[in-house]
Amino acid sequence: MDKVRSAREAVSAITDGMTIGIGGWGPRRKPMALIRELLRSPVKDLTVVAYGGADVGLLCAAGKVKRVIFAFVSLDFIPLEPYFRKARESGAIEVSEIDEGMMLLGLRAAAWGVPYIPTKIGLGTDVVRLNPQIKMVDSPYDDKEWLAMPALKLDVALIHVSRADQRGVCQIDSPDVYMDDWFARAAETTIVSCDELVDSAHFHQGDNARSVFWERNVTQMVVPIAGGAHPSSCDPLYGFDMGHFKEYAASASGDGIGAYLEKYVSAKDEQTYQSLVGGIDAIRALPLPVY
Amino acid sequence: MTQQDYSLAELMTVAAAEAFRGNGEVLATGIGLLPRLAASLAMKTFTPELMMTDSQSWLLSEPNNVSGRAASDQQAQESWMGFSRIFDNVWSGKRHAMVGPTQIDAYGQTNISALGGEYTKPKIQMLGVRGFPGNSICHANSFFVPNHSRRVFVPGECDVVCSIGYNPQRLPRGYSLDDIDIRLVISNLCVMDWGGANHQLRVVSLHPGVSFDEVQDNTSFDLAQVDNLTTTPAPTAEQMAIMATLDPANSRAKQLKDNPVGDRRRLEESNNV
Numbered sequence: 038m039d040k041v042r043s044a045r046e047a048v049s050a051i052t053d054g055m056t057i058g059i060g061g062w063g064p065r066r067k068p069m070a071l072i073r074e075l076l077r078s079p080v081k082d083l084t085v086v087a088y089g090g091a092d093v094g095l096l097c098a099a100g101k102v103k104r105v106i107f108a109f110v111s112l113d114f115i116p117l118e119p120y121f122r123k124a125r126e127s128g129a130i131e132v133s134e135i136d137e138g139m140m141l142l143g144l145r146a147a148a149w150g151v152p153y154i155p156t157k158i159g160l161g162t163d164v165v166r167l168n169p170q171i172k173m174v175d176s177p178y179d180d181k182e183w184l185a186m187p188a189l190k191l192d193v194a195l196i197h198v199s200r201a202d203q204r205g206v207c208q209i210d211s212p213d214v215y216m217d218d219w220f221a222r223a224a225e226t227t228i229v230s231c232d233e234l235v236d237s238a239h240f241h242q243g244d245n246a247r248s249v250f251w252e253r254n255v256t257q258m259v260v261p262i263a264g265g266a267h268p269s270s271c272d273p274l275y276g277f278d279m280g281h282f283k284e285y286a287a288s289a290s291g292d293g294i295g296a297y298l299e300k301y302v303s304a305k306d307e308q309t310y311q312s313l314v315g316g317i318d319a320i321r322a323l324p325l326p327v328y
Numbered sequence: 329m330t331q332q333d334y335s336l337a338e339l340m341t342v343a344a345a346e347a348f349r350g351n352g353e354v355l356a357t358g359i360g361l362l363p364r365l366a367a368s369l370a371m372k373t374f375t376p377e378l379m380m381t382d383s384q385s386w387l388l389s390e391p392n393n394v395s396g397r398a399a400s401d402q403q404a405q406e407s408w409m410g411f412s413r414i415f416d417n418v419w420s421g422k423r424h425a426m427v428g429p430t431q432i433d434a435y436g437q438t439n440i441s442a443l444g445g446e447y448t449k450p451k452i453q454m455l456g457v458r459g460f461p462g463n464s465i466c467h468a469n470s471f472f473v474p475n476h477s478r479r480v481f482v483p484g485e486c487d488v489v490c491s492i493g494y495n496p497q498r499l500p501r502g503y504s505l506d507d508i509d510i511r512l513v514i515s516n517l518c519v520m521d522w523g524g525a526n527h528q529l530r531v532v533s534l535h536p537g538v539s540f541d542e543v544q545d546n547t548s549f550d551l552a553q554v555d556n557l558t559t560t561p562a563p564t565a566e567q568m569a570i571m572a573t574l575d576p577a578n579s580r581a582k583q584l585k586d587n588p589v590g591d592r593r594r595l596e597e598s599n600n601v
Contacts, residue, residue, distance in 0.1 A: 062411065109456035117454060127440070128449030136461040138415045140401065158419075158462035160500040161492030162437075167447060181502030202482035213410040276399075325399035328383035 040205045040259045044074040044307065046226045047258045051080050051193050054103070054314045058144070058189070058224060059087040060196035060217035061269060062113045064277045066209075067092045068197040070265035070307050075101065075195075077302065086144075086189055088137065088215065090269060091285060094120035098294035102130050106189065108137040112282055113326075119289030130163035135159065135169055135186075141216055148222030152183035160184055174287030197266045199274065200233035205256030206240055208232065208248050211272040218250040226257045232274055235263035264311055264320040276325040282315060334563050337362060337580045339535060339590035340405060340472070342563040343519050344368040347426060347470040347512040352376045355387075355414075355423040361575075362583050363426040363472045365394050366514075368574050369567060385410045395577035418459065423467040424511070431479075431486040432471060434529065434549035436493030436510045436522055439486035448490065457490040462595070464491030468509040473505075474584055476515035476546050481529075483548040493526035516584065517543050518549060519560055524552030533560040536591035560578060562590065 048071060051057060061067035072092045077266040079287040082103040087093050089110035096102050098120035110121040124130045135143070142154040155174060159165055165173075165184065174185045196217050208228050209217065221227045240246045265271075268278035268285070301310055311317055344366030350389050352523050356371065356378040358364035359573045364383070368391035371378040381393050382403055389417065390404040394543065409417075417423055429438035440458060444451030463469055469491070473480055485495075492498065494505050505527060515521040517538045524530035530552035531543055536559055544551050561570070 107456055109458045111455055122453040125450060125453035126445075128446075131448075134457055137411075137459045138418065138462040141412060141415055156345055157465050157500070160461075160465055160503075160515050161465070161489075161491040161495070161498045162457070162461045163441075164457060167488075180504065182500050212408075215411055219412075327397050327399050 038204050040257060041203045041234065042258045042328070043262050044071055044230070044262065047071065047260050048074040048078055050226055050228065050258070051075060051078070051083075053080055054082045056084040056086065056190065058191040058194040058220040059085065059089075059092050060194065060215060060220045061090070061092070061266075062088045062213070062215045063090045063109070063204055064269045064282065065090075065213075065267035066197050066211055066215070066266050066271050067279075068195040068265065069267060069269055070194045070262040071197075071228060071230050071260065072096065073302050073307065073310060076298065086140065086191060087207045089121065091282065094118040094320040095294075097121055097124035097130055097277065099298065103129040104133065104234060106133045106135065108135055108140055112286070115282060115286050119286045120294060123289060129206065133170075135164055135168065139164070139186050140189065141219060142186040144216060144219035144223040145191040146186065146188035148219055151188065153187050155183040156186050158184065158186075189223060191220065191224035192226065194220040196220060196227065197230045197232075197271060198272065199304045200235050200239070201229055201231040201256070201259045201261075202235055202237045202239065203259060204230070204237060204253065204257055205253040206237065206249055207251065207256055208240070208245060209250060210274070214250050220256070221251045221255045227255055228258045228260065229256050229266040230262045232261040232263050232265060232271055234259070262307060265307070267314060267320045268310070270323070270326065272325055275321050275323040278314065278320070278323055334568060334590040335581065335584075336535070336588040336590050337584050338563050338568065339514065339560060340514050341369060341571060341580065342368045342567050343533075343560050344426060344470070344512070345373070346513040347425060347514070348375050348378060351375055351378060351424055353379060353422065355379045355381070355417050357381070357423060357425040359425065359427045360472065360583075361394055361579055362474075363428065365571060365575055365580060366428065367391070368394065369570055372570050372574070373567070376496040379453055381409050381414075391574065393574050393576060395575045395579040415462070418462055418466050421467045423463075424470070424471055425463050425467065426470040427460070427463075428472045428474070429480075429490075431482045432473070432513070433482050433484065433493070435485070435488050435495035436508070436527065436529070437486050437489045437495060438471065438491045438493070439488050441488035441490050443487050457488070460490040461492070464493070464508070468511050471513045473513060473515040476517040476543065478546060480547045481549065494522060516588075517546065520551070524585040528552045530554060531557060533558045535560045536562070537593040537596070
């Protein structure tokens with residue numbers, strides 16, 4: 038029942054050609070330390086399913102990605118993710134572009150073990166034309182056509198949470214869970230990084246168990262990494278690092294991903310990364326965004 | 329303050345607020361500062377039944393200010409409303425979103441995904457379709473266009489059709505064009521709806537000093553116009569005061585290039601002095 042692993046041990050479960058789902062939303066609560074570990078691995082030809090931010094941009098830029106299944110890739114205050122943009126505009130990756138809600142339905146279908154969920158979302162748009170693998174179905178109950186959103190089965194899901202115990206009970210304090218529960222349920226193997234590893238007794242106190250959004254048998258590995266969402270946010274612990282995102286975005290039009298990876302990722306462990314961005318205290322002091 | 333002392337951003341916001349008049353208990357979502365200010369203004373005045381989020385994860389009884397807030401500020405939360413729950417609401421149809429597409433075509437189809445080139449290698453990758461496909465077939469939508477031009481109002485169809493519109497060629501089996509609900513288009517030149525023949529885009533009111541020909545010249549397809557074409561009403565003193573309260577940092581002055589005056593005839597008068 039001890040699911041605690043190092044980032045390297047956990048990420049070694051990911052092999053060439055796998056489909057991975059990444060929790061979080063844009064620049065918010067992304068499992069970035071796990072992404073950095075993936076960047077250091079030799080893995081390639083991944084299919085990535087995400088409400089994308091720098092996670093998707095970095096994996097594309099580092100040549101890890103064959104196909105992205107996405108509704109958007111954005112850093113919010115930098116609306117267009119610079120490296121995803123480069124990958125698209127150079128034709129380097131295949132894509133399957135779907136509506137945000139279709140992605141949710143696809144994850145639910147995978148979680149529930151059904152081949153598809155019928156929906157009207159996407160009808161009449163280029164989502165249908167650009168995704169010939171997505172089929173239409175008739176309903177036994179009416180005469181309309183329905184889009185059959187296929188199950189998005191994930192080999193691995195990567196998620197960052199506020200805290201977890203060694204048995205895989207995961208707590209999210211942030212105001213939004215996003216679709217993380219569905220990413221976890223849609224995956225064969227769910228790897229969760231957490232800002233804090235706690236004793237199981239933590240969940241016995243007060244209402245802590247109310248902010249546990251999936252069961253422990255859905256989580257296979259727990260990777261304790263304080264600050265592990267940086268440069269994305271882990272509200273309420275820390276906001277996203279605007280300065281770092283700006284430097285990251287500037288690198289896309291400057292020295293390129295090679296220089297960024299050299300400086301922050303390649304041949305460096307997470308501790309070195311964090312010292313380069315100011316240390317855990319500086320990360321925890323990043324102000325929360327105001328919308 | 330004389331009534332003429334209003335900016336184009338304020339004129340557009342007040343016109344955009346009208347899109348939410350009489351909407352009742354729907355989730356009003358304004359994407360971008362001015363559409364959000366417009367929905368908030370409507371909720372504060374003539375459509376108090378509207379529902380609105382904090383753009384994050386809570387439904388509010390009173391809209392948050394659109395500027396000058398700190399993360400620690402209190403807000404009038406009435407229920408949790410995370411993103412997955414937004415979809416439950418979207419699919420129920422009880423929502424009206426006001427969005428700012430990069431391209432809009434004669435069918436009311438829009439694009440925020442990619443521009444030019446081949447789809448497999450676009451000239452410009454933008455956001456992606458986001459929630460536009462689902463929004464457009466599930467609930468009412470209005471469009472906010474800060475720069476009315478032929479680049480926005482494109483000929484033919486959008487490069488990537490992200491939202492369903494009044495296009496008979498793309499209508500799904502079992503649907504009629506009346507199932508699509510596109511409300512107003514508020515641009516920096518005029519207010520339009522889709523009430524022309526066969527849902528043709530139609531000018532409803534012109535902003536002060538703008539002519540129909542100028543609007544048509546800046547649109548790549550033919551526009552209709554209502555019989556009694558009016559001038560877009562100036563903000564009232566009450567509306568100006570509420571906008572100032574909701575936007576204490578005056579971020580609305582930074583949304584349109586050079587923050588143009590609302591009544592351009594005033595500018596011409598002062599230039600003639």
